[in-house]
Amino acid sequence: MKKSILIMALIICTTAFSQTDVATEKRIQGLIKKMTLKEKVSLLHGNSKFYVSEIKRLGIPEWALSDGPHGVRAEMNRDNWNYAGRTDDAVTCFPPGTAMAATWNLDLATKRGYVLGEEARFRKKDVLLGPGINIIRSPLCGRNFEYLSEDPYLISQFAVSYIKALQSKDVAASVKHYAANNQEDNRFSIDVTMSDRALHEIYLPGFKAAVMDGHVLTVMAAYNKFRGEFCTENILLGRTILRDSYKFDGVLMSDWNAVHSTENAALAGLDLEMGTEKTNYNDWFFADPLIKSVEQGRLKESLVNEKVANILRVMIKTKVLDPETREKGNINTKEHQQVAYQSAVESIVLLKNENNVLPLQMNAVKSVAIIGDNATRKHCSGGLSSEIKPLYEITPLEAITTKFGKQLQINYAQGYNKQSSPGEGSNKGQLNTDFVDWKLIDEAVEQAKKSDVAIIFAGLNHDFDSESFDRVHMRLPYGQETLIHEVAKVNPKTIVVIIAGSPLELSGIQSRVPSIVWAWYGGMEAGNAVVDVLSGKEFPSGKLPITLPISINQMPDHALGNYPGRNLKVNYEEDIFVGYRWFDTKGIESLYPFGFGLSYTNFNIANITADKKEFNQNEVITVKCAIKNSGKSDGAEVVQLYASQTLSSVLRPKKELKAFQKVFLKAGEEKTVELKVNVKDLAFYDEKTSSWKVESGEFVLHLGTSVKDIVGSVSVRVN
Incomplete structure (x- = not known):
């Protein structure tokens, strides 16, 4: 065992009581006294992909967890990653994290939390795994779209509003991924090093706010190492900062399959092991091996009691043990869908609007060319753990056809081919995706020629923005830049709508078209939202929560050669100068700065x-x-x-x-x-x-x- 007996003696039984009352603690201790060691340990690890065992004789039900920072994920099989094929698990799908932050509207974050809490309860979920709040450090991180911003203050404000609202519905939030999980490449093994200033000023404020201001009930430990130790067995992160400094008395859980030891993880404050690979759940580190460590005297049972107390405390706070008083929930209501729609509308950022091309005067427009694969592609079901099964998803082409199909000619052209392919854990499917399909471009040009306005729906999809791998570059893939150039040559009123959750290099198109709109991934109401903004029914009010550089070489991690690291180690040499802090302090001109967004008015x-x-x-x-x-x-x-x-x-x-x-x-x-x-x-x-x-x-x-x-x-x- 790596940790000393002295450390073990110092940290056992240090549960903080700052957020609980005496009656709750008496109830917790009463339940623990009635449990056998085996029953206690059964609460500290999964018994399937997303569940923790019940203790029926004590009235403790099975604990249900679910992915879902922007929607409650569809039902999975208990022992594999296949979907269960249910017909009653479609939900409201919100725009992901970067889009939420782009609204700069905390009221919408609160409303989103209420909706997700209601839908999680309707689906009988106890813990919703989100929000993801890791700093957008590298523009290539595949999970940027799930996260919020490059700025810790903006992240903190949204996290607190979301968490408070969600947990008011008797559902525990799980803020993730703690900590410094800022790239997906080598995420299971990369060792992150940074200064204490960078840690406390940039990478921890969101977690601190979530715990101390949002009173989040669970925290998810990340896959990566931090200063040589995995986050799931890191004394500094799990004990010194989270428990002692932030006074966290909830559940510290692992990301799925992120635990590497029994005793080190137990000593570092981990409470709950969740996993993916082993289907014999008794073999997990926090199962039979934990029982054995206690029976052989390497760990004290009081340490197990501490962890069980943390689990029970969260259950009591969310009324899991008092189901008759608990929120029942609701799902797919018109009110839920309206919040999803407004969230999409307010996230849309108007980057450029030369000669006031937008809003379109629809009464004067007789024909419009709708171009691009993203005009018809649905995105809610992508991104791996972010996959949502929406009740419906409106694409831009569907929306404009429904709203204006009777009054104007809509000329559609695909424009480009999706040449990529998804592959969990590998971004090889993104390679060789710069092929220019001139046949598709020629078709698009012909449609643009005969139209009053051309709208190109460009950007990315979840072959690029996804958990488990990073992007291979920051360019527009699939020959989209060439497509935009050619269409703009024949139609001076060419509008580019970017669908993406991560920074892109737009300098190659910025001077070619009069109007650029960034619409993110808009959730189930994506098409309605973007068409309503383009047509002037709604006004754009989003602001960038990230910096859009002229080129990737301007970004600090790339400028200093610190992405993705060497020999499975990465040093955050840019220190506190992440995002706009780097550009602003160094006097580097970006294409579009942090916080930027135009309006239809002044x-x-x-x-x-x-x-x-x-x-x-x-x-x-x-x-x-x-x-x-x-x-x-x-x-x-x-x-x-x-x-x-x-x-x-x-x-x-x-x-x-x-x-x-x-x-x-x-x-x-x-x-x-x-x-x-x-x-x-x-x-x-x-x-x-x-x-x-x-x-x-x-x-x-x-x-x-x-x-x-x-x-x-x-x-x-x-x-």
């Missing part, structure tokens, strides 16, 4: 003031501004507040996001906006003292509509 922001000039470290800074919709149509703007420190003892980013608010304004309407920043949130992590530090001095608070589009600043002094 906004004026003025009268920026702070409530006073000097603050102490326990105070809250309030920044006010007036915002007016000075255009002729309704719209929404996201007011973003960034902070910078004038003089610091350590190198800090030029600007960091500290507050934001999405403001809806009718034409001509004006509102006053208040943004609040805790002075303590201006701190950096001091590696010398292993603590957060706010230095005295001047701080500048910048108000803008993106990290680059700053409209005004105010200075304050911190004493």
Whole structure:
């Protein structure tokens, strides 16, 4: 055994009681006293792919887990990864993580949590595996579409809103993947190294907020190693930070098949082992081997009791043991579908709109060319663990045909072939996908020639955006760039709609077309949402939660040669300078900056003031501004507040996001906006003292509509 007896003695029976009452703890201890060792251990590992055993004599039912950060996954077979073929497991499918963050609307995150909680309960699920909140460090990470942003503050705000709402429906959230799971290549073995500053300032804030502010009930440990130890057996992550610092008293579970030991994982704070490979569930590390370790004296039974207490605590908080008082749930209601629709609408980012091509004046348009495989492709069922079986999924071609097919000529052309093929654990299916199919392009050009407007639905699909492998490049695949060039030559009103969940290089098309719209993966209402925005029924209000570079070589992990690592080791040499922090501080020009997004109207922001000039470290800074919709149509703007420190003892980013608010304004309407920043949130992590530090001095608070589009600043002094 690698860990010393001393460490074991120090960590046993350290369960925190900060979020529970005395009656709950008495109930937990009463149940534990009635259990045999075998019964206790049966609660600490799966008895199938997504279930944990019941203890019938004590009234403890089987515990049901499900994938589902943007929808409750269809029913799987208990002992293999095939779907059960049920006809009653179709659900509401939301846009994935990056799209949720692109709304910059926390109310929508809350509504999403309510819907998913209701549908999970209707499906009799107890734990919903999400949200995924890992930092988008590399643009090539296959799982970026599931995650939220490159910015820890934006991630934290969405995670807390989502988790609180979901758990209010008596379903436990499982925030994942803890921690530093920022690439899928070699995810089972890659060893991540970074500074303490990077860890605490960039990669942990979302988890900290989920636990301390969102009171998340379960945390999922990642596959990778961190500083030489697997995350499932990492004392620093599992004990020192999660249990001792964050006071987490819920369940720390493994990702599926991520456990590599019995004793090391048990000592590091892991409570629940879930898996994929072994079908003899008694052979798992937290099954018979755990019983044997206790019986032979290598682990104390009190450590097992601690883990059982954590499981029971989550069960009690979600009323698993009190089913008569528990939420019953609902599924596929019109209200659920409306939230999915609004989530898709508000995620759409207008990147370019030269000569006000958009919104389309549909009464004046007689014909439109709809081009591209993504105009007809459905995406909800892709991405492996993100696969959702939606009640329905509307494609863009279906939507425009339904809405406008009777009043205009719709000319469809496929435009490009999906040349890739999916393959779990390997991105080889993405190779050789740059073939230009001139026959399809010629067909598209002919349709564009005879149409008033051409709309090309380009981007990616889940052969590229998926769990278990990364992308091989950041280009538009399938010869799409050539397709866009050729169509734009014959139709000056060519609109490109990008369907993707990860950054792409768009510099090759940016100057070729008058309008570019980023529509992400829009969930079940994707087609309706994008067509309604293009036609002006809805207005675009999304903002980028990521930086879109001119080329991949601008990204810090690629610029420094630290992706995907060497010899199964990767050093985060860029440190705290991830995403816009890198571009902004280094003075590197991106194609589209973090926080960017255009509107169909115009906004004026003025009268920026702070409530006073000097603050102490326990105070809250309030920044006010007036915002007016000075255009002729309704719209929404996201007011973003960034902070910078004038003089610091350590190198800090030029600007960091500290507050934001999405403001809806009718034409001509004006509102006053208040943004609040805790002075303590201006701190950096001091590696010398292993603590957060706010230095005295001047701080500048910048108000803008993106990290680059700053409209005004105010200075304050911190004493």
